[in-house]
Amino acid sequence: MLGVLRKLGALAINGVWRLGFITRFFWMVLLYSGQSFTRLHLTIRELYFSGVMSLLIILVSGLFVGLVLGLQGYETLQRYGASDSLGTLVALSLVRELGPVVAGLLFASRAGSAVTAEIGLMKVTEQLKAMDMMAVSPIARVVAPRFWGGVISMPLLAALFSAMGVFGGWLIGVVAIGVDDGAFWAQMQAAVDFRYDVINGVIKSCVFGVAVALIAVFEGYDCVPTAEGVSRAITRTVVSSALAILALDFVMTSFMFRG
Amino acid sequence: MSEPLVRLENVRFAYGERAILRDISLSIPRGKVVAIMGGSGCGKTTLLRLIGGQEKARSGRVLVDGQDVARLGRDDLYAMRRRMGMLFQFGALFTDMSVFDNVAFPLREHTELSPELINDLVLMKLHAVGLRGAAKLMPAELSGGMARRVALARTIALDPMLLMYDEPFTGLDPISLGVIGQLIRRLNDALGASSVIVTHDIQESLQIVDYIYFISEGRVVAEGTPDDIRNTSDPFVHQFVHAEADGPVPFHYPAGDYATALTGGAA
Numbered sequence: 001m002l003g004v005l006r007k008l009g010a011l012a013i014n015g016v017w018r019l020g021f022i023t024r025f026f027w028m029v030l031l032y033s034g035q036s037f038t039r040l041h042l043t044i045r046e047l048y049f050s051g052v053m054s055l056l057i058i059l060v061s062g063l064f065v066g067l068v069l070g071l072q073g074y075e076t077l078q079r080y081g082a083s084d085s086l087g088t089l090v091a092l093s094l095v096r097e098l099g100p101v102v103a104g105l106l107f108a109s110r111a112g113s114a115v116t117a118e119i120g121l122m123k124v125t126e127q128l129k130a131m132d133m134m135a136v137s138p139i140a141r142v143v144a145p146r147f148w149g150g151v152i153s154m155p156l157l158a159a160l161f162s163a164m165g166v167f168g169g170w171l172i173g174v175v176a177i178g179v180d181d182g183a184f185w186a187q188m189q190a191a192v193d194f195r196y197d198v199i200n201g202v203i204k205s206c207v208f209g210v211a212v213a214l215i216a217v218f219e220g221y222d223c224v225p226t227a228e229g230v231s232r233a234i235t236r237t238v239v240s241s242a243l244a245i246l247a248l249d250f251v252m253t254s255f256m257f258r259g
Numbered sequence: 260m261s262e263p264l265v266r267l268e269n270v271r272f273a274y275g276e277r278a279i280l281r282d283i284s285l286s287i288p289r290g291k292v293v294a295i296m297g298g299s300g301c302g303k304t305t306l307l308r309l310i311g312g313q314e315k316a317r318s319g320r321v322l323v324d325g326q327d328v329a330r331l332g333r334d335d336l337y338a339m340r341r342r343m344g345m346l347f348q349f350g351a352l353f354t355d356m357s358v359f360d361n362v363a364f365p366l367r368e369h370t371e372l373s374p375e376l377i378n379d380l381v382l383m384k385l386h387a388v389g390l391r392g393a394a395k396l397m398p399a400e401l402s403g404g405m406a407r408r409v410a411l412a413r414t415i416a417l418d419p420m421l422l423m424y425d426e427p428f429t430g431l432d433p434i435s436l437g438v439i440g441q442l443i444r445r446l447n448d449a450l451g452a453s454s455v456i457v458t459h460d461i462q463e464s465l466q467i468v469d470y471i472y473f474i475s476e477g478r479v480v481a482e483g484t485p486d487d488i489r490n491t492s493d494p495f496v497h498q499f500v501h502a503e504a505d506g507p508v509p510f511h512y513p514a515g516d517y518a519t520a521l522t523g524g525a526a
């Protein structure tokens with residue numbers, strides 16, 4: 001009994017410690033971010049690795065999610081004779097929730113894990129120490145560009161995910177099932193509010209971008225410098241990112257969409 | 260004699276609870292090449308980290324060019340490190356850059372030189388270590404000894420005032436070994452720099468260095484010029500120079516009784 005309590009206590013203290021570390025680390029990254037913008041090529045390279053390389057999985061997943069939404073949405077809506085609203089349903093689900101959340105989860109497992117692995121391996125092979133010895137800050141040179149690469153890619157990827165999803169919904173609804181094309185788009189246009197829906201969705205994806213990118217670079221930078229340490233860090237990146245995205249999503253949704 | 264470039268005064272250092280350096284005092288005079296020797300795991304790499312300011316001594320002082328490294332702020336420390344070059348024990352090449360870019364890295368980071376000039380400088384450094392032809396290769400395509408030589412070229416790229424080499428001779432064939440040894444000596448003299456070599460290769464060191472320190476169990480146990488060392492009667496140095504298994508240098512990491520461990524007791 002005492003043992004369990006002790007373990008719980010240790011877990012809590014450990015958690016708070018890590019939260020403290022990651023906050024301080026976040027501050028350092030922001031402090032050293034100057035170079036990511038004065039030497040843009042570093043950040044652009046990371047944009048390519050995080051963003052462009054994630055395009056395929058994001059586009060394909062977006063399409064499939066849209067297809068499923070189209071099928072399920074139509075199935076439900078036609079019971080109430082509201083199948084004309086399919087466009088609204090698909091677009092709202094994607095823009096408000098599925099776009100940012102699913103794209104965020106995919107992004108964490110595709111790009112976040114890669115960033116953690118890369119930084120972790122650089123630590124294992126003493127590349128970060130060597131850089132530090134050469135009077136070049138690893139946070140400025142290695143961490144900050146990867147962080148900003150992730151932060152910038154994420155909203156763009158989420159937007160593309162949503163666009164692909166809407167296209168998938170249209171394919172199923174209009175092309176395959178035969179919902180009226182004009183109604184599909186007109187209802188969507190009327191129901192989706194730019195300020196309320198689109199902007200809020202973009203805010204969500206930006207917040208997820210910061211969360212995933214921060215977790216990914218932190219876990220890599222902080223890992224135990226062994227093969228096992230890196231593999232654990234990668235797992236932690238994926239798990240913590242997923243939890244962070246889902247929890248943040250709940251919090252933000254409750255503030256943004258209270259009807 | 261002027262003030263030595265590096266001076267360690269009664270330095271004590273521990274990783275956590277495990278004392279590594281107990282009481283080290285030594286100095287590296289300007290313009291000289293100094294070797295630091297000792298058994299594996301005795302804290303030689305740690306010593307270089309202390310000089311480079313990557314670790315801080317628990318007590319005692321580490322003075323580089325008259326400044327206490329542990330007390331420098333980040334900017335001052337970085338300013339000092341620009342004038343230091345450290346060859347890492349395992350090379351620590353940047354694996355995402357070609358050999359050329361690795362050597363160019365410090366030049367690009369710290370100077371405003373034109374690309375043409377950087378190109379020439381890099382090729383000169385690579386030529387010095389005999390790897391000009393390997394400029395386009397990636398670190399993964401190099402052998403261990405080649406990687407070490409590229410790392411050496413990167414270390415000397417900025418012509419530092421203090422050069423630290425952590426095991427520069429490991430993994431080199433006898434020919435490269437001689438060449439690199441001579442290179443370290445020549446660089447030191449040409450740049451007017453000071454060098455520290457951490458090494459096990461006593462024969463090579465005796466030929467190129469000015470002074471040798473032996474470290475064991477966290478203390479300097481012997482020191483002297485190569486001539487002193489060759490003629491010494493000190494049992495420690497004798498064991499080291501003649502590579503004998505028995506003597507004051509422990510081969511084993513501290514452990515419990517061997518027989519007890521083998522017969523099932525806790526190690």
Ligand SMILES: Nc1ncnc2c1ncn2[C@@H]1O[C@H](COP(=O)(O)OP(=O)(O)OP(=O)(O)O)[C@@H](O)[C@H]1O
Nearest residue numbers: 274275279297298299300301302303304305306348
């Ligand atoms: N980061 C660390 N954390 C804890 N202990 C460490 C760490 N680095 C080294 N040690 C311990 O400190 C001791 C000295 O290590 P160091 O790397 O300085 O040895 P060394 O003299 O360079 O050995 P070698 O000749 O094998 O390279 C070792 O016994 C090692 O177990």
Ligand SMILES: [Mg+2]
Nearest residue numbers: 303304348425
């Ligand atoms: Mg060592």
